[in-house]
Every structure is written in C-alpha cells, then in structure tokens.
Amino acid sequence: MSLKKLLLLLIIVALFISAFVFNLTQYLSLDVLKEKQQQLNQLFVDYPFQVFAVYFVIYVASTALSLPGATILTLGAGAIFGLGWGLLLASFAASLGAFLAFLSARFILHDWVQEKFGERLTAINRGMERDGAFYLLSLRLVPLFPFFVINLVMGLTKIKAWTFYWVSQVGMLLGTAVYVNAGTQLAQISSLGDVVSADLIGAFVLLGIFPLIAKAVLAFLKRRKAFKGYKKPKSFDNNLVVIGAGSAGLVSAYIASAVKAKVTLIEKHKMGGDCLNTGCVPSKALLHVAELAHNARNASSAGVHVGEVSVDFKQVMQQVKSVIKDIEPHDSVERYTNLGVNVEQGDARIVSPWEVEVTSNVEGKSETKRITTRSIIIATGAKPLVPNFEGLNKVDYLTSDTLWELDELPKRLLVLGGGPIGCELSQAFQRLGSQVTQVEMAERLMGPEDADTVDLLTRRLTAEGIDIRLNHKALRFEQHNGESVLIAEHTVDKESEEVQLPFDKVLIALGRQPNISGFGLEELGVQTNKTVSTNELLQTNFPNIYACGDVAGPYQLTHVASHQAWYASVNALFDPFKTFRADYSVIPWVTYTSPQVANLGLTEQQAKKADKPYEVTEYDIGELDRAIADDSAYGRVKVLTKPGKDELLGVNIVGPQAGELLAEYVLAMKHGIGLNKILGTIHSYPTLAEANKYVAGEWKRANAPQKLLTWVEKFHRWRRG
C-alpha cells in the first residue's frame, strides 16, 4: 500500500476511534436530541447560518467516517430546520458524506481488491459497469441495508463515481424525507421504531426491488418486440438448428447431441467448413511440404547430399488434398449422423425466429423444406475480403478459397497482405520455388503482434528470399504488354511514389469478411455490424437465435469458434434456466511460419497502450541445446509479468514449435499458475520446452530477494569461519 493511502487510512481510523474515545457518539441519541431540542431551536434562531453550516459539517463527517447516528442527525434536521430546509440539508449532507466514504474506500482499497480478486470479480465488474445504477438504487431505496456498508462496498467495485453520487442522492431522498418529516414531530417519537413501521419498511422493500422488476420487464418487452409479427409454433421439430458445418457449427451440433437434444445441422457446401477445406488444414499441409523442400535444399550443409531439389507442384497439391481426405471423416455426415445429429445438405435460410428453410438439390431438382426449432445457431463463417481494386477484374486473382485448385506453381507470386495468412502462404510458396513479393501497406507485417517478434520473423522471411514491400499501398492493377502489374503507392518519410510490381499470379490475403447476408438475417432484423452482433451469451437481438465462430468474431480462429460453440449451444438449449457468459480471458493464437509465432495475453505494445505496468523476461532460443542440435536455434521466449509478482500477463514466443511451447503457458494462465511453478516442473532434456523453464529461471534471478541473499551470504561467511 502506498504511503498516501496508508496515511489516509490512519487518519480515518484515528478519527473514528477518537469519536468513541471522546464519547462523541453519545450526542447522537434520540434522548439527547429530544432533551436539547429547545436549545437547538433557539440556537438556530440566534445563529441560523452558523447552525446550518455546523450541522452540515457534522453530518458529512459522521457519514464519511461511517459513524452510527445518521438516523438521529436526519431526525434532527426535521426537528431544527423543518421539513423543507431539513430535507435539503440532510439529503445533500448524507449524499456528500456517503460519497466521501465511497471515495476513501476506492482510493485505499479498490486497486488492492481488484488486483487480488480481479479474475473472480470479472463478472461482478461487468455487471456493475452495465447495471450498477440499478443495483445501487435498489440498495438505497431499502432502508434495511446499512448505508455505510453500501458506501464502502461500492467503492471497491467499478461503478463510476458520478453514478454513485447521483443514484445515492436520488435513492436516499425518500427515506431521508420520512425521517426528516418524523423529526418535525419529535415529541411524539419515543423510539426509532416509531419512525418506520413494518408496513413502511415493506413499502420501501417493494420500492427497492422496483428497479430490478422494471429492468426484468423491460428485457421481457424487448424480447417480445423482437418476436412481434411472428407466430410461434405450438411445438418444434428440433431443439436446435445449426447453420453451417464449420468448426463452430460442428461443435455446436456435437454438444447438442451429447446432451440428447434434437438437433439439425445444415451445410450448403463442404462439411468441415473453411478450416478443413480451405483454411487451417490445407495451409498447414502446404507449409509442411514446403518445409520438406526447404530442408532438402539445406541438408547438404549438414553433410546430407540429395542432389538438386525439384518440386512437383501437382503432386504437392495432391498431397494437400490427401491430408484433407484423411481428416474429412472426423467432420463427415456419417460421423455426425451416427452421433445422432440430423444433417441436411443444402442452403439454409432463416424465415422466422423459429423456422429455417433448407433448399437442397435432390437428383438435379431443387427442393425446399421448412424446419421448426426452438433455437437457432448461426455459424456461417467468413469469406476472403476482396476490395474492389481498379483492374482486378482483368486479373485471374487467387484467394484462400480458390488457391487450392492451382495446378501450376506460379513463377512470380504477389501476395497482397501482411497478416498471418499472407505470411504463411508467402513462405510456403517461396520455399516451393515461387519468387514471392509480399505487399503490406503498414510499416510492418502482422500488425497486432509484438514488434520485436515481427522483426525477427521479417528478417527470416527476407533471408529466405521473399521480397517484402512494407509501406506499399495497393492502388490498382494494370496490364503492361500482356503482363499483370500491381501499381502501389510507396511512402517513405511522408513522401509517396507509385511503384510497379509485376506478377504472374496474385493472392489476395487482406482479411476475412463474415457471412452475414443472403440467408434471412436482414429480412428478420437480426442486428449486424460487420459481424452478427451478440451479447456475452452469444445471443443476438432475437433471444433464441445465437451466433458463434467467424461470423460472430471477435477472433477468427478455429479454437475460438469451437470455444464459443460450447457457450452458444449450451445457452441456446438451457436459457433461461442456466446460461454462461463466453470467457475470452485466455486465448492463444499461433502463426505457423518458420519460425512460428505464438501469443497469449498482452503484447508489450498492448500493455503500454493499456497503461498496464509490466516486467519483461526473455530467453534466447539461440542458446537452447535442443534448438542448436536441430539447427533451428533462432528466436526467443518473451514473458510479461506483473512487476514484482509471479503473475503472467502475456507470453510471446518466436521460434521452432512456438505453438507447442505456448501450451504450457496457456495452462498456467488459465489456472493462475506462475513462473515459479513452471521453474519447479521437470522438463525433459533436451527438449524445446526447456526454453519455458529457462525463461522462468531468468525471471527468478531478476526477482531474487536481494536483501535476504545478503544475509544468506553473511551466514555462509560465518559458517566458513
């Protein structure tokens, strides 16, 4: 705790204790108030402003210090100043005092509480940010909750200070009015119980829960409004219809069938979606073959001579297809049918909140049927984003969707885009024998990645011969003497010039665009904003329609799609009895270039931007025995921790098998394990995973208790005699 906080805490505690030591609280009793009422009234007549001010200060101070007696002071306001002035004075003094108590608790304890219990408080924090005013209003309206506890506890949450103030002022007004009014007839009160009867307390409780009831009613009306104009079927063919059989849709259907729900999965193209057919699987298979070629070319440096390496591109693509074929059964219609899923092959269209039409091609004829369902999951994925560049229509361009049909290796391949897909495919084609030019308009590749990492990767890609053009903004495509050329704007030090980049084939890898149109969302009124808009339950504005995977964002990764699918399917099947909020706290992501780039949590740049203090520990994979033995000693592990604490904030690895090395940190971060535990775990020798132990060792050395070690050194000196 900082000195300032400690000082304030000491002052508050000292004042609080003094109030009891000097027995000041004895004056805050009904008997004393009644006994002194006449004197106080006379004092007010003689010195109105002074009495006003002194009363205000005493009220604010006693509330700020959480001293008992606010009720007496409020009665006193009525007894001395009358209903109007008394209410004004007591209301503002109570709110200001409460606000000071709130601010003190926030200043002294908020950071500590959030740091210590941050993870566990996430849901509460989110709730307070969203509905804090409602909760506070309810608590304020019900006089059963001790106000001083509310002030202190609210200070520890993330409710905005201004919200706390105005809700307190409004929420306490009614209760204050009751007590001030009672104070105007002080003589008739013999105990505090006379002020509020059980009936009145009951009325307050009803009033207190009113904001919560109102909120529930509003939510109900919102749901009703979304469904307005649609007739709900009396019964349903399915509990769940899932649209799209990619990573998100398959997992959704799997979970629904596992919990014995009746589920229909609709796919218009290929089972397995992008990941199996045009994404993760073919790209990794291609990278593997490219690595074989690369290693074969470099094997002679280790004494293995394989002669001239040639690549049979047709066979390479056959190999990629055969990998897809090998994995296909995992995602097949047969497998899912055996699991109890009703698989429909056709084009799905949502026609009402409870009905989906499937149009299939049956023996050359188009057939449409309508399926009713209690809930729907939209898992329609994304497609490559292809901007409307001038002249692009004259170029036979490739995307990650069409690339896999190539049967000839392009001599000169232009890759437009410096993201993970662009980098992976650039390296694969360069290694297979194309001359690759990679164009990126930003000043570095892989925008959100750690800057040092990108630097290490860029150097490696350049060393392999890829012509990386940073700060090059694609403008248009032209044909020059039968040759395709990209005209790009190259900017250096704010000076721009147009450059010509000729190519044989161009691959557009400029991001992916969610599939949100053409299947009924617009007509129904499902809200979208580039992706399908969902809340934390992955629910759209229609309470029984959910979305997950690339179509919902915010990450476009297979493992995130599957992760979301669990939440979407469980919520779709069990809402309103039990729901779960999607948790994105520990999301790993990997780019499978060589060296690989693996990330978890914050990068250094993100930590800086978020103003989050951090400590960096690095280990050079160039020093790692196994990496040296494998001739892959290039890269580093970088770990961000809370300063002086064994708590992981982020991990960034660039190096061989970085994705595999990351798994240890994913487990650690998910379960709150720190570097001490990683250091204390035996790692087999010689493995690449030892890098994790060594970086933990570096962190331990940097965080060694220096003072203690000085004493230990003295101890050893003493033992040596």
Ligand SMILES: Cc1cc2nc3c(=O)[nH]c(=O)nc-3n(C[C@H](O)[C@H](O)[C@H](O)COP(=O)(O)OP(=O)(O)OC[C@H]3O[C@@H](n4cnc5c(N)ncnc54)[C@H](O)[C@@H]3O)c2cc1C
């Ligand atoms: C080249 C490339 C490499 C990638 N590499 C990786 C990687 O290494 N690791 C990783 O985690 N991610 C990777 N990804 C991303 C990953 O492929 C996606 O995040 C993942 O496929 C998303 O799954 P999804 O289920 O949301 O969508 P998809 O897999 O796209 O599935 C959506 C399905 O819905 C179907 N569909 C759409 N509309 C309808 C309709 N109206 N009716 C019926 N069916 C419909 C589509 O045909 C499709 O099959 C890569 C992507 C690409 C392009």
